Amino acid sequence: MATNLAQSQASDGSDQIASSVDSELESVVIRFAGDSGDGMQLTGTQFTHSTALMGTDLATFPDFPAEIRAPAGTTFGVSAYQINFGARKVMTAGDEPDVLVAMNPAALKVNLDALKPGGTVVVDTGSFGARNLTKAGYDENPLESGDLSPFNVIELDISKMTLESVKEFGLSNKEALRSKNMWTLGLMLWMYGRQRSSVVDWLRGKFAKRPEVADANIAALNAGHAFGETAELSGDLGQRTVGKAEVQPGVYRTITGAESLALGLVAGSKLADLNIMLGSYPITPASTLLHQLANLKQHGVVTFQAEDEIAAICAAIGASFAGSLGVTSSSGPGIALKTEAIGLAISTELPLVIVNSQRGGPSTGLPTKTEQSDLYQAVYGRNGDAPIPVIAASAPGECFFAAIEAVRIATKYMTPMILLTDGYLANAAEPWPIPDFDTLEPFPVSFVEANQEDFRAFRRDETTLGRNWAIPGTPGLEHRIGGIEKDYDSGNISYAADNHQRMTDLRAAKIEALGRDIPEQGIEQGDATGKVAVVGWGSTYGPIYRAVEMARAEGLEVSQIHVRHIWPLPSNMEELLSGFDHVMVPEMNNGQFATILRDQFLIDTFNVNQVNGQPFKVSDLVARIKELA
Amino acid sequence: MNELSPKKLTAKDFATDQEVRWCPGCGDYAILKAVQKTLADIEADPANTVFISGIGCSSRFPYYMATYGFHTIHGRAPAFATGVKLANPDLDVWLVTGDGDGLSIGGNHMLHVLRRNLDLQILLFNNEIYGLTKGQYSPTSRPGTRSPSSPTGSVESSLNPAAFALGSGARFIARTIDTDQKRMPGVLARAHAHKGASFVEIFQNCIVFNDAIFADFTDKAVAADRQIFLEHGQPVTFGKESQFGIRRTPGDLTLEVVNLEEQGLTTDDLLVHDETDHLLATMLVNVSGTEGFPVVLGVICCNPGESYDTQVSTQVEAAQEAKPNADMKELLYAGSTWEVS
Numbered sequence: 001m002a003t004n005l006a007q008s009q010a011s012d013g014s015d016q017i018a019s020s021v022d023s024e025l026e027s028v029v030i031r032f033a034g035d036s037g038d039g040m041q042l043t044g045t046q047f048t049h050s051t052a053l054m055g056t057d058l059a060t061f062p063d064f065p066a067e068i069r070a071p072a073g074t075t076f077g078v079s080a081y082q083i084n085f086g087a088r089k090v091m092t093a094g095d096e097p098d099v100l101v102a103m104n105p106a107a108l109k110v111n112l113d114a115l116k117p118g119g120t121v122v123v124d125t126g127s128f129g130a131r132n133l134t135k136a137g138y139d140e141n142p143l144e145s146g147d148l149s150p151f152n153v154i155e156l157d158i159s160k161m162t163l164e165s166v167k168e169f170g171l172s173n174k175e176a177l178r179s180k181n182m183w184t185l186g187l188m189l190w191m192y193g194r195q196r197s198s199v200v201d202w203l204r205g206k207f208a209k210r211p212e213v214a215d216a217n218i219a220a221l222n223a224g225h226a227f228g229e230t231a232e233l234s235g236d237l238g239q240r241t242v243g244k245a246e247v248q249p250g251v252y253r254t255i256t257g258a259e260s261l262a263l264g265l266v267a268g269s270k271l272a273d274l275n276i277m278l279g280s281y282p283i284t285p286a287s288t289l290l291h292q293l294a295n296l297k298q299h300g301v302v303t304f305q306a307e308d309e310i311a312a313i314c315a316a317i318g319a320s321f322a323g324s325l326g327v328t329s330s331s332g333p334g335i336a337l338k339t340e341a342i343g344l345a346i347s348t349e350l351p352l353v354i355v356n357s358q359r360g361g362p363s364t365g366l367p368t369k370t371e372q373s374d375l376y377q378a379v380y381g382r383n384g385d386a387p388i389p390v391i392a393a394s395a396p397g398e399c400f401f402a403a404i405e406a407v408r409i410a411t412k413y414m415t416p417m418i419l420l421t422d423g424y425l426a427n428a429a430e431p432w433p434i435p436d437f438d439t440l441e442p443f444p445v446s447f448v449e450a451n452q453e454d455f456r457a458f459r460r461d462e463t464t465l466g467r468n469w470a471i472p473g474t475p476g477l478e479h480r481i482g483g484i485e486k487d488y489d490s491g492n493i494s495y496a497a498d499n500h501q502r503m504t505d506l507r508a509a510k511i512e513a514l515g516r517d518i519p520e521q522g523i524e525q526g527d528a529t530g531k532v533a534v535v536g537w538g539s540t541y542g543p544i545y546r547a548v549e550m551a552r553a554e555g556l557e558v559s560q561i562h563v564r565h566i567w568p569l570p571s572n573m574e575e576l577l578s579g580f581d582h583v584m585v586p587e588m589n590n591g592q593f594a595t596i597l598r599d600q601f602l603i604d605t606f607n608v609n610q611v612n613g614q615p616f617k618v619s620d621l622v623a624r625i626k627e628l629a
Numbered sequence: 630m631n632e633l634s635p636k637k638l639t640a641k642d643f644a645t646d647q648e649v650r651w652c653p654g655c656g657d658y659a660i661l662k663a664v665q666k667t668l669a670d671i672e673a674d675p676a677n678t679v680f681i682s683g684i685g686c687s688s689r690f691p692y693y694m695a696t697y698g699f700h701t702i703h704g705r706a707p708a709f710a711t712g713v714k715l716a717n718p719d720l721d722v723w724l725v726t727g728d729g730d731g732l733s734i735g736g737n738h739m740l741h742v743l744r745r746n747l748d749l750q751i752l753l754f755n756n757e758i759y760g761l762t763k764g765q766y767s768p769t770s771r772p773g774t775r776s777p778s779s780p781t782g783s784v785e786s787s788l789n790p791a792a793f794a795l796g797s798g799a800r801f802i803a804r805t806i807d808t809d810q811k812r813m814p815g816v817l818a819r820a821h822a823h824k825g826a827s828f829v830e831i832f833q834n835c836i837v838f839n840d841a842i843f844a845d846f847t848d849k850a851v852a853a854d855r856q857i858f859l860e861h862g863q864p865v866t867f868g869k870e871s872q873f874g875i876r877r878t879p880g881d882l883t884l885e886v887v888n889l890e891e892q893g894l895t896t897d898d899l900l901v902h903d904e905t906d907h908l909l910a911t912m913l914v915n916v917s918g919t920e921g922f923p924v925v926l927g928v929i930c931c932n933p934g935e936s937y938d939t940q941v942s943t944q945v946e947a948a949q950e951a952k953p954n955a956d957m958k959e960l961l962y963a964g965s966t967w968e969v970s
C-alpha cells in the first residue's frame with residue numbers, strides 16, 4: 001500500500017523517469033478519468049495549463065468517448081485526460097499513469113488496467129453507490145473486493161466535500177456536484193505544487209455571465225487545495241515536487257495541434273500574401289480547425305460551413321480560382337467524398353491545402369480515436385494518374401510549421417496538397433516556444449498582371465512547373481478552365497492523344513520538381529549508418545524518439561528518422577536507408593508507409609503496427625527495437 | 630469596363646474562338662445567343678464576369694463565353710460559385726446547369742445556394758433528359774418516359790424546378806424558353822439586376838434525345854394560348870387577343886382560368902401579378918402547365934433580401950475594424966504565455 005510514488009517511477013523503458021530523491025520527481029503521469037459529464041477534459045486542460053506556466057515540460061493525451069452524452073455512469077461514457085509532465089524533455093503522454101483519478105466506478109473499471117503497478121488511485125467514494133457500481137458492471141465494490149490491492153488507494157468522499165464547499169452559493173444539488181472536478185483539480189494542484197491563479201482567471205472568464213457558478217467552482221477548487229494542505233496528508237497523499245524542465249529559453253504558451261495548425265495556416269497565408277477561404281463540413285476530429293479559423297476573421301480569414309464535404313472542397317477550389325488560398329479540412333470519410341474534386345484541382349492546377357485529421361477507419365470507424373491509416377488514400381486514392389504532394393505533421397507545435405510548408409508548396413507549385421495530422425495531434429497539448437514570425441521567409445504569390453500580350457493560362461514556371469495564376473477580375477486575361485484535358489499551352493480543351501500523354505507526364509514532373517525543392521531527410525538521433533533505422537512519420541514522433549533514446553542509452557546501434565515529406569520523398573532517402581541493416585517502420589496502421597518505402601526503394605522493412613486507437617507505448621517500441629539491434 | 634477598350638461591347642464580343650460542340654439544332658445555341666446579347670445589353674465587364682458550370686451538355690457553356698469560366702465537376706457548380714463569391718464578392722457570377730446536373734447529382738448544392746441567397750444568376754437548362762450520357766430519363770422527365778434506362782417507362786414522378794427553388798427559399802424565380810429570343814434577354818437582365826440568388830429555368834429542347842417535349846406549349850400555333858408571360862403590377866392575361874385571364878377563385882384559395890368575354894369579366898377582375906407575393910408564386914408554379922392552365926413564364930417572384938456573400942463580408946470587415954492591428958505576433962501571443970530564461 002505505502003509504496004512511495006517516487007520509487008515506483010524507476011526507469012523501466014517508458015517515458016517516465018523518476019529521480020531517486022523521495023518525493024522529488026523527474027516526471028509523473030496523471031490520468032483524470034470520469035463520466036463525460038464530469039468535466040475531465042477541462043480538468044486536464046486546466047492542470048496542463050497551470051503546469052506549463054511553471055516551466056515544466058509536458059505532453060498530454062485527451063481520450064474521449066464517441067458519444068456526446070452517453071448515459072451517466074456507463075463504461076462507454078468514460079472520458080479521460082492524461083498528462084505527463086516533468087523536469088526534462090517530455091516526448092509522450094506516458095505509457096502508464098502513475099496516478100489515476102477515478103471520479104466514478106466506470107472510470108475506474110475502464111482505466112485501472114493502464115495504471116502502473118504500485119500506482120496511486122484517487123477515488124471519489126461518494127460516487128461508488130450501488131447504482132453506479134451496477135452501471136459500471138461491478139458485481140462487488142472494487143474498493144472492498146481486494147481488486148485494488150496492488151495499488152495505493154486514496155479514498156475520499158469528493159462528492160460530499162464538494163457539496164459542503166459550495167453550500168453557501170445556493171446551487172441545486174446537481175449543479176453543485178458539477179464542481180467536483182474543480183475540487184479534485186484543487187487537490188491535484190496542491191499535490192504537485194501548481195498555482196491555482198490561472199484556473200481562477202479561466203473560471204471567471206468562462207462564467208462571466210454567471211458569477212455565482214464561477215464563485216462556486218473557485219470555492220471548490222480552493223477547498224480541494226485546502227484539503228491537501230490541512231488534512232495533514234502525507235505518505236500516499238503527500239505533496240510532491242516536480243522540478244522545472246531544462247528547456248530552451250524563450251516565451252512559451254501551451255498549444256494543441258488544432259490551434260497550431262490554424263495559426264500555421266494564417267501565418268502561411270500572410271507569408272504568401274493571400275487571404276484564406278476555408279471550406280469545411282463538421283466532422284470529428286477535424287471540426288476544431290473550423291472553429292479556430294472561424295474566430296480569425298480579423299486576419300481576413302473567411303470560413304464556409306458547407307452543406308457537405310464535397311461542397312466544402314469545391315468552394316475552397318472556387319476561392320483559389322478567384323485568388324484566395326483555398327483550404328479544406330476533414331477526416332478520412334470526408335476526404336473520401338472530396339476525392340473527385342481533388343482530381344479537378346490537380347487537373348486545373350490550382351493551389352489548395354487539404355488537411356486530413358486522421359481517425360480510426362474504415363468507414364465511420366473510430367471517430368474519436370487516433371490512427372494513421374489514410375496514407376494510401378492520400379498518396380494513391382484518386383482516379384487517373386493524379387499525383388499530389390503529401391506531408392505529415394509530427395507534434396502539436398510542429399503543425400504550425402507543417403501548415404506553412406503546405407501553403408508554400410501549394411502556391412509555389414500551383415497544386416492541391418494534403419497535410420496529414422491525426423486525432424491525437426489535433427487534441428494533444430504541449431508547451432510551445434512561440435516562434436518569431438518575422439524570421440520566417442515570405443513567399444508572396446504574384447498573380448498575372450492585366451492585359452499581358454499573348455497570355456496563356458497554362459504557361460508555367462520552368463523550374464517549379466507551376467502554371468500562371470490569373471484571377472477573375474483582371475482585364476485582358478479572360479480564360480476558361482475545367483476538368484477536361486487541357487492543351488499544354490492555352491488550357492483550352494484538348495482531346496489530342498499526344499497532349500494527354502504530355503499533360504500526364506507534366507503532372508508527374510511537377511512532383512519530381514518539388515522533390516528537388518524539399519530539404520534532404522535528416523536524422524533525429526543516432527548515426528547516419530548502423531544496425532537499425534527506426535523510420536516514422538506523423539504523431540508517432542514522441543514515442544519513437546523516446547524509444548530510440550532509451551535503446552541508445554543501452555548501447556544499441558539504432559537511429560531515428562522521422563519523415564515529414566511523404567510524397568515526394570526526400571531525394572536522399574534511398575541512400576540514407578541503405579546505410580542500415582534493418583529499417584523498422586512503426587505505424588498506427590497496417591503498414592502503409594512501409595509499402596511506399598518498399599515500392600520506391602525495393603527494400604525490406606520490419607513493420608510494427610498498432611491500431612488500437614492509442615499512441616504507441618515507448619516500452620513496446622523499445623522491445624521491438626531489441627529484436628533487431 | 631476594361632479601361633483599354635472603352636468601346637461598347639456587342640454580343641459577338643462575348644463569343645470565344647472555341648468551336649461550339651452541341652448537336653446541330655440543340656436549344657443551347659439559342660440560349661448562348663441570348664446570354665451573349667444580354668451581357669452586351671447590360672454592359673457587362675468580361676473581366677469581371679465568371680461563368681461556372683458542372684457537367685452535362687449545358688455545362689460546356691463557359692467555354693463559349695469570352696469571360697472567365699470554370700467547367701467544374703458534376704453537380705457541384707453552386708459550391709464552386711460560393712467559393713468564388715466568398716473570395717471576391719465583386720465578381721459577377723453566372724451558373725449554368727441542367728436538370729440532371731442541378732437537380733439530381735447536385736440537388737443538395739442547389740438547395741443550399743438558394744437557401745443562402747448567394748448573389749449569382751443560375752440558368753437551369755431543363756430538357757427533361759440526360760443528353761451527354763445519351764438519353765436516360767432525368768428527375769424532371771415525365772412519368773412513363775421511355776429511355777435506355779427506363780425501356781418500359783419511368784415510374785418516377787417528376788420534379789418541378791421552380792417549385793423546388795421556391796421551397797428552397799429562392800427569392801428570384803423566372804422562366805423562359807430557349808427559342809424566345811425576344812423576351813429571354815429581358816428576363817436574364819432582370820435576374821442579373823436582382824442581388825441575391827436568381828433562379829431561371831429555361832425550357833430547352835434536346836433535339837436528339839427528347840425532341841419536341843415542350844411542343845405542347847412552345848409551338849407557334851399554340852404558344853399564345855398556352856403561355857402566360859407575367860409582368861409585375863399587370864393583370865394576368867393570355868391568348869392571341871388577351872381573351873383569357875387568371876383570377877383568384879372567389880371564395881377559394883386557388884387560381885382559375887377565365888374567358889373574359891364569355892364570362893362577362895374585365896381585366897379589373899383578374900389577378901394582378903405581384904412579384905413579392907410568395908404565396909402567389911407558390912400557386913403559380915404549381916398550377917403552371919397543369920390541366921387547363923397555361924405555362925407560366927417571366928419573372929414569377931422577385932423579393933430581394935441581403936445576400937450571403939454580403940453578410941459574410943460584413944462580418945469579416947467588422948472583425949477587421951474591431952481589431953485593426955491584428956497581426957501575426959498578436960495572434961501567436963494570444964492567451965497566457967510565460968518566459969523561460
Ligand code: SF4
Pocket residue numbers: 650651652654655656657686756760761834835836837838
Ligand atoms: S444531346 Fe441534346 S442537349 Fe445535348 S447537345 Fe445534343 S441536342 Fe443539345
